Amino acid sequence: MKPSTVWAPRVLSVLRIVLGLVLLQYGLAKLFGWPPVEIFKNVRWNSLFGIAGIFELVGGALLLLGLFTRPVAFILSGEMAAAYFIGHLRHSFLPILNEGDLAVSLCFAFFYLAFAGGGPWSLDAMIGRTVVQPE
Numbered sequence: 707m708k709p710s711t712v713w714a715p716r717v718l719s720v721l722r723i724v725l726g727l728v729l730l731q732y733g734l735a736k737l738f739g740w741p742p743v744e745i746f747k748n749v750r751w752n753s754l755f756g757i758a759g760i761f762e763l764v765g766g767a768l769l770l771l772g773l774f775t776r777p778v779a780f781i782l783s784g785e786m787a788a789a790y791f792i793g794h795l796r797h798s799f800l801p802i803l804n805e806g807d808l809a810v811s812l813c814f815a816f817f818y819l820a821f822a823g824g825g826p827w828s829l830d831a832m833i834g835r836t837v838v839q840p841e
Contacts, residue, residue, distance in 0.1 A: 715825050715826050716825065716826060716827065717825075718822055718823075718824070718825035719772065719824065719825030719826055719827035719828060720825075720827075721815070721819075721825075722769055722770075722772060722775065722819055722824050722825060722828065723769075723770060723772075723827075725769055725812070725815055725816070725819070726765075726766045726767070726768075726769030726770030726771075727766070727770060728766075728812075729762045729765060729766035729769065729782065729812070730762065730763065730766030730767060730770060731766075732758075732759070732762045732766070733759045733760070733761075733762030733763025733764070733765075733766050734763065735759075736749045736755050736756065736758065736759030736762065736763075737749070737751065737756065737759040737760065737763055746759075754792070758785060758789065761781070761782065761785045762782075762785075765778050765781065765782045765785075769782070769819070769824075771828070771829050772824035772825070772827065772828020772829045772830050772831065773824075773828070773829040773830060774830070774835075775819060775823055775824035775828060775830050776819070776820050776821070776823055776824075776830075777820075779816040779817070779818075779819035779820040780816070780817070780820035782812070782816040783813050783814075783816035783817040783820060786809045786810075786812045786813035786816060787809075787813045789806075789809045790806045790809040790810055790813065793806070793809070794806030794809060
């Protein structure tokens with residue numbers, strides 16, 4: 707068996723965990739003010755930032771655990787697409803000019819996870835929700 711075949715599912719799990727942590731920090735910053743980020747200083751829970759923060763907090767935690775990975779990642783992909791179109795596109799179409807690089811990258815990374823699943827180091831794999839087989 708090739709090393710890439712052995713390691714690919716494990717690296718998929720690492721990708722999911724890192725993406726979950728990145729998203730979780732945004733949810734925590736928006737909803738609880740930690741870590742403190744100036745733009746999220748006075749976010750109300752019923753604002754667009756607040757609703758996005760709820761998605762990011764819950765979705766980030768679920769991704770971190772690898773629970774319901776595919777549907778959560780699909781929803782988060784949509785959230786990041788909305789973030790790009792609502793928050794960045796009005797400044798320019800190009801992400802390098804409108805500072806939407808992260809939203810675009812996360813959108814497609816979550817879209818990938820929606821199809822690839824959470825990998826072998828996930829609660830989904832542990833409870834048998836996904837079958838992890840090397841190709």
